[in-house]
Amino acid sequence: MHLYLLGYPLGHSLSPAIHTAALRAAGLPDWRYDLLPVPPHDLPAAVARLRAAACAGGNVTIPHKQAVLPLLDALTPAARAIGAVNAVYRQGAHLLGDNTDAPGFWADVQRAFGPLAPGEALVLGAGGAARAVVYALTRRGWQVTVAARRPEQARGLCESLEAPGGALRPAALTRPALEGLRPRLIVNATPAGMSPQRAGTPWPPGTPFPAGARLYDLVYNPPETRLMRQARAAGLPAVNGLGMLVEQAALAFTRWTGLAAPRAVMRAAAAAASDTAHARRQPAP
Ligand code: NAP
Numbered sequence: 673m674h675l676y677l678l679g680y681p682l683g684h685s686l687s688p689a690i691h692t693a694a695l696r697a698a699g700l701p702d703w704r705y706d707l708l709p710v711p712p713h714d715l716p717a718a719v720a721r722l723r724a725a726a727c728a729g730g731n732v733t734i735p736h737k738q739a740v741l742p743l744l745d746a747l748t749p750a751a752r753a754i755g756a757v758n759a760v761y762r763q764g765a766h767l768l769g770d771n772t773d774a775p776g777f778w779a780d781v782q783r784a785f786g787p788l789a790p791g792e793a794l795v796l797g798a799g800g801a802a803r804a805v806v807y808a809l810t811r812r813g814w815q816v817t818v819a820a821r822r823p824e825q826a827r828g829l830c831e832s833l834e835a836p837g838g839a840l841r842p843a844a845l846t847r848p849a850l851e852g853l854r855p856r857l858i859v860n861a862t863p864a865g866m867s868p869q870r871a872g873t874p875w876p877p878g879t880p881f882p883a884g885a886r887l888y889d890l891v892y893n894p895p896e897t898r899l900m901r902q903a904r905a906a907g908l909p910a911v912n913g914l915g916m917l918v919e920q921a922a923l924a925f926t927r928w929t930g931l932a933a934p935r936a937v938m939r940a941a942a943a944a945a946s947d948t949a950h951a952r953r954q955p956a957p
Contacts, residue, residue: 673727673728675727676705676718676721677706677708677731678730679708679736682708682733686945687731690942693941694921694941695929698931703929712735715739716743722760723762728929731921731924732757732760737800738800740769741769746767747769750775755832756803757771758772758773758920761924761928770927772923773804773805773916774804776918776920779919780888780911781857784911784915785911788856790812790814790815791814791856792814792857793809793815794853794857796819796845796858796862797819797860798818799825799862802859803829806818806829810836810840811836812837813837817841817855818840819849826842829842830842847876847878850879851880853882856884857886859889860890860897863891873899885908886910887903888910891912892913893946895950896912914946915939919935921938
């Protein structure tokens with residue numbers, strides 16, 4: 673059976689290492705997970721490939737996470753609400769699109785910080801990953817401020833996502849907009865600080881970190897981002913997004929194979945591949 677990662681360009685991805693380790697550990701030696709670089713005009717043909725009998729589905733990454741939606745037969749409620757698909761799997765003759773970033777994010781937040789009762793959260797960035805994070809938080813009753821360097825992008829996100837049980841508010845990514853907030857959870861959903869631009873940080877200069885908050889940085893290369901260092905220096909617990917990558921992969925693995933995901937094996941493979949990418953100083957999408 674084949675599984676593919678559809679994206680373009682596909683640089684040094686950790687997903688093949690994570691899934692190859694998982695498939696071996698689960699006793700599926702005839703299964704393969706391969707990179708499939710797909711330029712935008714080839715996406716329909718690539719999705720047709722996922723329909724082959726010898727294919728169980730795959731992952732979708734930049735720039736196809738939105739473009740793939742109309743090419744699929746059905747979407748999960750999460751994928752439809754977020755407007756992005758990162759995992760595709762077969763259900764009978766149908767090809768289903770799912771978003772496992774949202775539950776993957778929430779599972780890793782709880783693993784990292786323990787069970788968190790809903791409260792105020794601050795999400796930095798308003799792109800695709802921010803949409804998945806905001807979806808996960810608002811459905812669990814969190815009140816979320818979305819701060820973006822283009823405030824109109826934050827407004828667009830807040831207007832297009834429903835917040836059942838929670839609340840959503842857009843903000844500018846500036847010191848005056850952030851310093852009055854008292855979030856218990858801060859999530860970086862921007863690529864600022866990601867290798868090779870390691871000196872970057874989305875945190876506005878001079879802005880104090882709110883006491884009692886925790887930082888979750890979706891970036892995982894480098895393993896400690898500049899934002900994580902800033903937050904730790906202010907006394908905040910901070911983790912990177914490698915665990916989210918593993919969790920979204922574990923959820924997809926179960927959809928494809930029907931088996932429990934060997935999370936410990938996947939986590940070890942992700943850490944080893946991430947160390948290698950870090951040593952090479954390459955971005956690891
Ligand atoms: P995206 O759709 O391009 O959105 C990026 C967002 O960050 C946009 O709001 C963008 O604003 C903003 N931004 C970019 N550079 C910035 C900077 N220097 N300062 C402040 N804001 C900045 O990207 P994405 O797909 O959401 O991914 C965001 C990050 O999450 C990436 O680093 C990605 O690798 C990571 N990610 C991690 C996981 C995981 O499993 N750990 C999963 C998904 C994504 P503009 O539009 O103005 O540029």
